[in-house]
Amino acid sequence: MNNVTQIKLRRPTREQRVDTIVESARKIFCSYGFEKGSIVDIANDAGIAEGTLYRYFDGKRSLLDEVLRRHYETIFYDIQQTLPSIKGHGNRLRYLIRRILLAISSDRGMCGLITREIRQFDDCQPSLAQELNRQTAVLMANEIKAGIKDGWFRKDTSPSVVCDMIGGGLELIGYSYMKTGKTIDVDGVTEAFSQVILSGIESEKSSTESMANLIARLERTADRLDPT
Incomplete structure (x- = not known):
């Protein structure tokens, strides 16, 4: 009898899932705009069902806010690290x-x-x-x-x-x-x-x-x- 090794695929953590969704939202919004970019488009790009996306975000507005927050967070972090050293x-x-x-x-x-x-x-x-x-x-x-x-x-x-x-x-x-x-x-x-x-x-x-x-x-x- 052959031994069959079953490999269990590790499910993404909540943080990983959120990161994937936000990155997909950024791509869709930047390509099509907020109005034309849909939740379905974002879910498809993230490789998840539309219903799964709603477990993490209320809708497009909350997704847009998170995309913007992360974008500005990078800028503010850079400023906080650099500005004090400038005379x-x-x-x-x-x-x-x-x-x-x-x-x-x-x-x-x-x-x-x-x-x-x-x-x-x-x-x-x-x-x-x-x-x-x-x-x-x-x-x-x-x-x-x-x-x-x-x-x-x-x-x-x-x-x-x-x-x-x-x-x-x-x-x-x-x-x-x-x-x-x-x-x-x-x-x-x-x-x-x-x-x-x-x-x-x-x-x-x-x-x-x-x-x-x-x-x-x-x-x-x-x-x-x-x-x-």
Whole structure:
């Protein structure tokens, strides 16, 4: 009698199942949009029955929220790890602008999803994307306030106005990216954008310091190039 070895397939854990569903939702929403992407499409992509999906999520809105939460969680984690090591309020503000531009340019599907869906819901029920964008603006506002307190930014600077300018500009860049499909020069746009913002809010103290740093860098470069 032949011995038949039966191999039991291990069922995915709840966490693994949720990860699979969320990744499928991200793919479907980014490809077809929130309205056109269906629960059936998501379940089929995840390889599960539609009824199984409802064991984990109430519907498309809760799935969209989880997709957005995970997307922004990665961005916020990166900011928390990097921002404290950057010296200078202007440099930290520049980093925040660059990090958002990286998020826009690195995932065109998510960029399209956010720019399309962020206005889809009524103001009485704001989307998670709106709340997470607000948290990003708070990070910038806190940096501007700290710069004002330390004398690096002008005392008459309005953090809310500056944040609105930055947010509006980045949003326009995102729309343009989705419309034209042209690659974003992240470093170039970051520098140009930052120069416009910082030139309007830097105090005389920070401007003098920035010029001194520039001169010092030029002198060091000249020393390296001097053959004598």
